[in-house]
Amino acid sequence: MVNVASDTFFEATAVARPDRPALRTDLDCEVVVVGGGLAGLWTALALARRGRDVAVVEAGRIGAGASGRNAGVVSAGYAEIPSRILSRVGEDHARTLWQLSAAGAEAVRGLIAETGMPGVDPAGVDPAPGRLIAFRAAGESVAARVAERMTRWGTRAEAWPRAQVREVLRSARYHAALHMPEAFQIHPLNFVLGLAAAVEAAGGRIYESTPVQAGDVAGVRKAIETPQARLRAHEVVFCGSAGIGGAFPALGRCILPVASHIGVSAPLGERLDSAIRFAGAVSDTRQGGDHYRIIGDRLLWGGGLTTRTSPPARLDRLIAADIAAVYPQLGPVEITHAWRGVIGYPVHRMPQIGRLGPGLWIASAFGGQGIAPTAIAGELVASAILDGDDRWRLFIPFGLVPATGVFGGFATQLAFWSRRLHDRLDEALIGRAEQQDAAGAAKVPPPESPPPEMVPPEILVPESPTLQSPPEPPAAPVEDVAAARSA
Ligand SMILES: Cc1cc2nc3c(=O)[nH]c(=O)nc-3n(C[C@H](O)[C@H](O)[C@H](O)COP(=O)(O)OP(=O)(O)OC[C@H]3O[C@@H](n4cnc5c(N)ncnc54)[C@H](O)[C@@H]3O)c2cc1C
Numbered sequence: 021m022v023n024v025a026s027d028t029f030f031e032a033t034a035v036a037r038p039d040r041p042a043l044r045t046d047l048d049c050e051v052v053v054v055g056g057g058l059a060g061l062w063t064a065l066a067l068a069r070r071g072r073d074v075a076v077v078e079a080g081r082i083g084a085g086a087s088g089r090n091a092g093v094v095s096a097g098y099a100e101i102p103s104r105i106l107s108r109v110g111e112d113h114a115r116t117l118w119q120l121s122a123a124g125a126e127a128v129r130g131l132i133a134e135t136g137m138p139g140v141d142p143a144g145v146d147p148a149p150g151r152l153i154a155f156r157a158a159g160e161s162v163a164a165r166v167a168e169r170m171t172r173w174g175t176r177a178e179a180w181p182r183a184q185v186r187e188v189l190r191s192a193r194y195h196a197a198l199h200m201p202e203a204f205q206i207h208p209l210n211f212v213l214g215l216a217a218a219v220e221a222a223g224g225r226i227y228e229s230t231p232v233q234a235g236d237v238a239g240v241r242k243a244i245e246t247p248q249a250r251l252r253a254h255e256v257v258f259c260g261s262a263g264i265g266g267a268f269p270a271l272g273r274c275i276l277p278v279a280s281h282i283g284v285s286a287p288l289g290e291r292l293d294s295a296i297r298f299a300g301a302v303s304d305t306r307q308g309g310d311h312y313r314i315i316g317d318r319l320l321w322g323g324g325l326t327t328r329t330s331p332p333a334r335l336d337r338l339i340a341a342d343i344a345a346v347y348p349q350l351g352p353v354e355i356t357h358a359w360r361g362v363i364g365y366p367v368h369r370m371p372q373i374g375r376l377g378p379g380l381w382i383a384s385a386f387g388g389q390g391i392a393p394t395a396i397a398g399e400l401v402a403s404a405i406l407d408g409d410d411r412w413r414l415f416i417p418f419g420l421v422p423a424t425g426v427f428g429g430f431a432t433q434l435a436f437w438s439r440r441l442h443d444r445l446d447e448a449l450i451g452r453a454e455q456q457d458a459a460g461a462a463k464v465p466p467p468e469s470p471p472p473e474m475v476p477p478e479i480l481v482p483e484s485p486t487l488q489s490p491p492e493p494p495a496a497p498v499e500d501v502a503a504a505r506s507a
Pocket residue numbers: 054055056057058059060077078079080081082083084085086087088089090091092093094095230231232233259260261262263264265266267280281282322360361362363383384385386387388389390391392394
């Protein structure tokens with residue numbers, strides 16, 4: 021039976037977890053982390069392992085947010101496409117950012133190996149089956165260019181021509197692909213639970229069912245209010261992602277809650293082989309396009325990006341229709357689990373990582389690709405608190421930018437629609453070119469621009485960082501960042 025709202029496949033297959041208490045008595049500690057998703061837990065782990073007294077307060081249960089509800093694909097990169105990062109900050113800076121994300125992916129792999137956390141599927145980690153970014157429109161030369169850039173930045177990647185793609189993805193939809201062999205897949209919820217256990221093993225405290233309602237964060241000693249108790253600490257790290265706005269509206273205005281969905285099919289047995297012969301993860305190049313992978317003999321299928329966060333009726337049918345459109349040879353596919361997750365998106369699609377003011381830090385807004393970047397965000401924030409490490413300054417060009425409000429949300433949805441229309445036009449052109457090819461007519465060249473991956477929306481809000489509260493804006497010229505790095 022499908023339970024769209026709450027019964028995720030990963031919840032249904034989660035390892036046993038402890039019931040963690042709510043905070044009931046006032047607590048003094050060194051660092052409070054608001055939010056028990058990947059970002060909060062990685063930050064807490066890095067601090068606790070280096071002897072800091074850290075408490076994580078989570079509104080619901082650990083992994084209740086996107087961190088426990090995602091598709092579990094771990095790969096280098098950010099929600100923003102590399103070419104846009106590059107044009108914003110230049111080659112050296114973009115390469116350093118990329119390499120940080122790759123280090124995040126390695127941190128995930130390393131923690132799984134080190135702790136032996138259960139149920140995460142280490143078999144899928146080593147050797148990694150990789151990831152294919154399948155092009156529905158742009159051609160091989162674009163894939164080759166992107167592969168060349170990734171290789172230059174230290175991540176193995178190769179362009180696959182159409183014939184090679186269609187050997188493993190038996191769909192007429194795909195025209196080339198980018199293969200990233202180092203990417204791997206995890207059970208996302210079990211990973212979050214393993215990460216939480218590692219935090220506690222290192223001495224960190226975690227409180228569930230403890231929503232932060234407000235905070236007095238201006239003074240040296242910060243006070244964080246929860247329903248039954250108050251926390252006091254010198255440092256506060258905001259890791260609440262899309263949910264942070266209720267308690268801290270200024271931060272909430274800089275992040276847009278965007279929903280994406282996932283379904284998992286009933287076992288498909290040998291039928292799967294007629295469609296997909298690739299053991300890794302697949303995503304296409306459209307805005308909010310399809311992404312999928314095989315789990316056992318089931319098919320996990322995700323997609324969609326919408327500012328409407330409530331689940332539509334019969335999400336399972338929508339997902340089954342998406343699968344049929346790409347792989348009609350599978351016949352009717354029953355979806356046994358279907359759910360939505362809410363992703364925190366910033367305007368620039370790059371995470372908000374860094375210092376907001378004295379004793380105030382943020383690791384948030386990771387968008388649709390957060391598993392690897394959250395790992396490195398936690399390390400950057402922790403090492404900044406502990407050692408004054410200022411690598412977080414690399415993220416200053418992607419400061420806090422207002423993203424919500426009536427116009428922010430509407431503009432984003434408009435941009436999603438316009439992007440989708442653009443994708444469809446590209447695909448129609450490709451389809452026409454293929455028909456003409458088949459008829460032996462002159463070939464219509466497929467459009468090769470814009471570049472692949474998930475091309476971001478043009479969000480119609482000002483780009484200047486305007487963090488109003490907490491007080492210190494994180495904006496600084498790019499030159500400062502370069503100076504900080506070379507120091
Ligand atoms: C459907 C879907 C598929 C995805 N697939 C992938 C994928 O395959 N690979 C990938 O890399 N990324 C993927 N992502 C993105 C990834 O899941 C996120 O980027 C990542 O989990 C963000 O982690 P986070 O800790 O910032 O946010 P969250 O996991 O949302 O954690 C924030 C936590 O803060 C808590 N919180 C909020 N406000 C408060 C408050 N006031 N007091 C206390 N607690 C609070 C929330 O309850 C929540 O648990 C996907 C996301 C979705 C939704």
